[in-house]
Amino acid sequence: MIKNYKIITLCGSTRFKEDFFEAQKKLTLDGHIVISVGLFGHTGDDEVWRPGVKEMLDDMHLRKIDLADEIFVINKGGYIGESTRREIAYATSTGKTVRYLEDEHADC
DSSP states (O other), rough: OOOOHHHOEEEEEEEHHHHHOOOOHHHHHOOOEEEEEOOOOTTTTTTGGGGHHHHHHHHHHHHHHHHOOOEEEOGGGOOOHHHHHHHHHHHTTTOOOOEEESSSSOOO
16 A cells, blocks of 8 residues: 655755754654755755855755645744745745744744
8 A cells, every 4th residue: 555645845944954853853753755955054064065056955955845745944943044935935836835843933
């Protein structure tokens, strides 16, 4: 029997690396397929800052959102940066459900 697992793409600042891992673990154990970021530029993956790499990764993340049923925003302390705001807007414009780690998602 093939199950219909919900696909969830994680979005948020890569400064919250441990929170990404925790969310991925929890959502996986809840029975979801989780798509995450490939590199954590704000926590040690310096390759992100090479010419053209961040732009490629940003575009690739939109394709990950295309694959998903919904996105899950890692908004620790209410923080949502510019890239994450773009991803939320993109997900919303394509009809994806948007859920948040923290209920209050302030503009910081």
